[in-house]
Amino acid sequence: MFKESLQKVVENVEGGVASLVMGFDGIAVDAYSKATNGPPLDMNTVGMEFSFILTQVRKAAEILEVGALQELTLKSEKLIMIMKVLTPEYFLALALGPEGNFGKGRYLLRIIAPKLQAEL
Amino acid sequence: MFKESLQKVVENVEGGVASLVMGFDGIAVDAYSKATNGPPLDMNTVGMEFSFILTQVRKAAEILEVGALQELTLKSEKLIMIMKVLTPEYFLALALGPEGNFGKGRYLLRIIAPKLQAEL
Numbered sequence: 675m676f677k678e679s680l681q682k683v684v685e686n687v688e689g690g691v692a693s694l695v696m697g698f699d700g701i702a703v704d705a706y707s708k709a710t711n712g713p714p715l716d717m718n719t720v721g722m723e724f725s726f727i728l729t730q731v732r733k734a735a736e737i738l739e740v741g742a743l744q745e746l747t748l749k750s751e752k753l754i755m756i757m758k759v760l761t762p763e764y765f766l767a768l769a770l771g772p773e774g775n776f777g778k779g780r781y782l783l784r785i786i787a788p789k790l791q792a793e794l
Numbered sequence: 795m796f797k798e799s800l801q802k803v804v805e806n807v808e809g810g811v812a813s814l815v816m817g818f819d820g821i822a823v824d825a826y827s828k829a830t831n832g833p834p835l836d837m838n839t840v841g842m843e844f845s846f847i848l849t850q851v852r853k854a855a856e857i858l859e860v861g862a863l864q865e866l867t868l869k870s871e872k873l874i875m876i877m878k879v880l881t882p883e884y885f886l887a888l889a890l891g892p893e894g895n896f897g898k899g900r901y902l903l904r905i906i907a908p909k910l911q912a913e914l
Contacts, residue, residue, distance in 0.1 A: 720860075723854040723858055726850075727850055727851055730850055731868060734843040734844065734846075734847060735870045735873075738839065738840055739872075740871070740873040741870045741873070742870060743869075743870050744870060744871065745868065745869040746866070746867070746868045746869075747866070747867045747868075748851060748855075748865065748867075749866075750855045750860045750861045751860070751862050752860045753855075753861070772861075777897070
């Protein structure tokens, strides 16, 4: 149902590794991982860790009265993650390699989000 | 000591609101807030909330073995936050209004980071 959109994002961004739609409870709805030469990224585990982080950030946003969380991104030595809140229950995440195209990744998530939101 | 650099970033990015250098323990080293017509953003409180989040994200990055955290950004309805890890003890944060120039904010933090790192 979501696989086609998830695949499109990963395949169309430089450095694309994996993407998923997940509930804030850490249960994945659908995911896509690109075949790589190296060890594959366990996108489900990554998503689960960040579903917890996103929940913490949503609470912080509430305390600080800065309105609803829309997007969270992070960059570490080996990974770029872009997460976009789709509905109060679900989020979309994209993982890129450290040299991946951050701007294009964000743009592609923005493009597919309305389609996914309509199906959730 | 850091005020000049912090002010330069806030004043040179569209939508700039405030910036600070803070320890991961939630204690600010220095901060700068732009004078606004509306209620000022309490950058110290915002920083404290996010020092906790950053610590959680660093733990997650460790569990996931994706290397050290370098940058965390978020966008909510009323705020854009860009946080950059300076040293294992300190981070740099920039707050922008929701229509602020995200790309330029990130760029400016990258530019001033080495200077701040050298002084920490």
